[in-house]
Amino acid sequence: MTASLTLVILMAVLYGVGVYVMLERSLTRLLIGFLLVGNATNILIFLMSGEPGKPPLVGDDLSADGMADPLPQAFILTAIVINFGVTAFILALIYRSWWLARLGDQGDVLPDEHAGETEEQTEAVFRSVDDDDAAIQRALDESDEHADDDNDNSRAAAAASEKKRAKAAGRGQGTDTTGDEK
């Protein structure tokens, strides 16, 4: 199949410009890039229909001679409408983020994620899970005694158990002991 260089060049330029604009931090620029890339993609599908022809309306002879290829057209028609829907959705997103983030005159530029994140913040995220695990460990340790003290009034055993209890309490420190019955 032969190719129309004009359309190929047009498509490549729209892609390039679209991507260039899309990579900016302003959401409106992102949307403009998205529209350009969308148009470029429609041209890419459009290219595949080859040479121009008559509109794809069936005559009485049921022949396809000289008719433009209808298949890419059906694809593009779908793409156009979806593009429109997504554009409107991104616009709603832009408005919402501008509104919620109270960016005011700054417009629709969002700051970098995770930029100022520190080790402590990461730890804070996992604290709850760690505390849960620590609570199990504590429950198991409490039942797990080294000296088996029973009614034999053995002082050694009682002392050992006391020591052990103190140790267990020490282990419990530093974790959230109030969280048990939240």
Place this chain on the structure above:
Amino acid sequence: MIVFLTVFFVASLLIPALGKRWGTRVFPVIALVPAAAFVYTLTLGPSVLAGGAVVEELPWIPMLDLSLLFRMDALAWVLSLVVTGVGALVLLYCRRYFTDTEPGLGRFAATLFAFAGTMFGLVTADDIMMMFIFWEITSVLSYLLIGHYTGRRESRGAALQALLVTTLGGLVMLIGVVMISVQAGSSSLSVILDSGLSGPATTAAVLLMLVGALSKSALVPFHFWLPAAMAAPTPVSAYLHAAAMVKAGIYLVARLAPEFSDVPGWHAVLVGFGAWTMLLGAWRSLRQYDLKLVLAYGTVSQLGFLTIVMSYGTPESAQAGLALLLAHALYKATLFLVVGIIDHDTGTRDWRQLSGLGKRAPVLATISAIAVASMAGLPPTLGFVAKESVFASLIEGAAAGDPAGWVALVGVTLGSVLTVAYSVRFFWGAFATRKRHVRCEVHHGPQSILLAPGVLAVLTLVLGFAAPVVDHMVTPYAETIGQTHEHLALWHGFTPALGLSALVIAVGLLLFRWRAGVARAQDRVPDTFDAARGYWKIITGIDRFAAKVTIFAQRGGLPQYVGTILSVFVLSVGAAACLGRVWPDSFRAWDYPVQPVIAIIMIVAALGAARARRRMAAVLLVGVTGFGLVALFAFHGAPDLALTQALVETITLVVFILVMRRLPARMYAEREPGKKVRRAIIASSVAVVTGAVGLIALGARQHAPITAEMPRLAYEGGHGRNIVNVMLVDIRAWDTMGEIAVLVVVATGIASLLFVRTRNVDLKRVPGARRSRLDRRAVPPDPHVSDAANRGPRQAWLIGGRTLTVSNRSLLIEVVVRLLFHPAIVVSIYLLFAGHNEPGGGFAGGLLAGLALVFRYLAAGKYELAEAVPIGPGKVLGTGLILAVGTAAGALVFGGEALQSAYFSTELPVLGYVSFGTSTIFDVGVYLVVVGLILDILRSLGAQIDTDQDNNDVGSSDEFTGSTKGAAR
């Protein structure tokens, strides 16, 4: 079987509601289902034990060769009895264990009930994939059950731990399951076991499956989750962690043992880890203060024991193992239930706080004594019978010089000694009277709570005497391995096994006698290997590593991600383009002379849009490229595309302006030169790669296109002359169906972004307008406008126009819109129906109708929009979707394919030949969805932003509440 599973499934959905109404009384009622399943299983007994198997099959996904295949053979039969019988009793026990005020009671009842059903499915499933699905469901349900006390930290942590460990094992097992079913060419367990597989691949598959069994049955190194799971309510521990779920791993071993026990590594893994687990669990059980943890570690130990025996692989060991499984289920469930009662009556499970309970609760003590005797292997209980035959079978194996037999025998003997010790210690701890302690308070609950443990204890005792019955139950499974020449019995005469039993009991009692010395010895053995802490370290490490990766990879926000995606695109597609090239046969500069002119205009507009710093300018310039496309489509012979693109481009511009009016006029500009260069590099490489892709794709089109067939297909098959439209509503209707679904989602997304609280907001209408609809001359007085000029009855072109302030109003526009609106709607409907034969169709028609609404709104504001379409967009979208789906489903009702169209044609007096098809109804659906989308956009991005702006202008301090207030109105 399938009937019962269905009942289990349906009932578990209803139980939460019942639990709310009936409280704990729901438990005896739902216990009837597993009880019925138990009775049903019993009735199958004669045929199953005679060597037959009951098979039920229901095709599920024939394409994947997946069917609901259930098979009750001897092994499944015994396990079914255990899971349904113990399940029914535990549910009954819950009646008294919980009170009506227990939070989440309905959920708990449903989960425990569903668990019983799942276990029943697990042991009867013959399709290995089905078995795996049930296997995973038990993991999830156990997560919910262990985490029942959602407020307790240890409960949540234990639930997560159990889930992570068992699903890790499950995933590894899935690999094995897939491997083995591929090797056997079937996913039926019975076929797999009969196909005589061997070789390295089979070994790998079997060992992978064993990892699943080890994790599920809490064997070393996965054993730690089981003691932690004691954070669950006691009925859960009794059922999941003694009788049912942990037995799933044992079941899998038992299922595979007849065929695969000679696989290399089988004995090393199962006997080795089994012995280690048995000793470790028993050792730790000896040092617990918490009675429930004594049982938990004891369970770990016994699971190791069961694994050793089940995996050993001789007919006698299989016989003994199955009997042991039965005995364990009976006594361990009893003991857990007893601990639950002690906990209830005294308020503690720590035996140091208990004293004299044996005298105060003699029935409970008797029940426990029987169960403990069975656990320790004392005659005449079932536990003794089972352990005796275990010893006999292992002595035989060891005598034959099998090293695995020696490991098993020594491990089992030592483990049994410890078992006797901790069993006695448990009973002594729970019921003995000790001098030092004050007698604890006992509050007896209703005695009916003793029913479940009582039945189990009686069975333990009765089945001990009725050993031949048990023998009859377990031997058919053993004989799938080979002929057995032993029988289960209380008395075999003076055998080596009896001597070993006596020795074990004697040494065990001595260990208990010298418990102080044992405790000191235990103190001296350091904790060399603590799997729980190892798990903790691993999980913590993974969490931190994941956080580091996220912080590293997701720095820089959206441009960074998009840049990464595009770089991957350039590298991968670019590499492919370099390798496989088919260039087009020839090139031409342009198709027609105007084409380069349009292209140049579009390129200039695109470059301008990239340079523009004012929002409006950029948007308008992008619009120019869009209208350029309209021209290209029109010249090419694509009238539908040109029409749709022109309408879409217009509406897009309007929507842009609706939003942009609130944002600052100038856009933020990236000034950092490094970033600019990086963007330029990515952008130009994307341009080059896509250009190459376009050319290569053209070159690849070397066969005759399908176009030649299209006219005939469209006219004869689709009864339409416009091929593009026929393709959308008939030939490729599924595509369109997907597309309108996307549009509905998008519309809902837009609405929910703007209206925070609710989807269908009623817009405010002009007061009194509804009454005066027929007489537009009598426009009601408008409370919003106080201008004297606006008072008094007079004609209005647009009824909502009066709600605007004078400065915002244009009479000229109102007049034009008033005159054009109705013709536009008529044309849109014409486009909709003519689209089948002429350019047009649902999309174009819907867009035109939407455009008409856009102008109504622009001319006279949000009140006018409410007057133009008084119903919500959700209803419009819904109707459209229903029409489209209805045509798809309607064809199925009449026996056609989904979306197949039917036609009705006739000669009408005026209109002549008319052909009306179901595809037209589909197109009406498309039309409505497009109108609904635009309506949603106007109400959200138009009317709601107006409201936001109004609230902001009157000085609302909190914009967010302002918006939600607006939405609530």
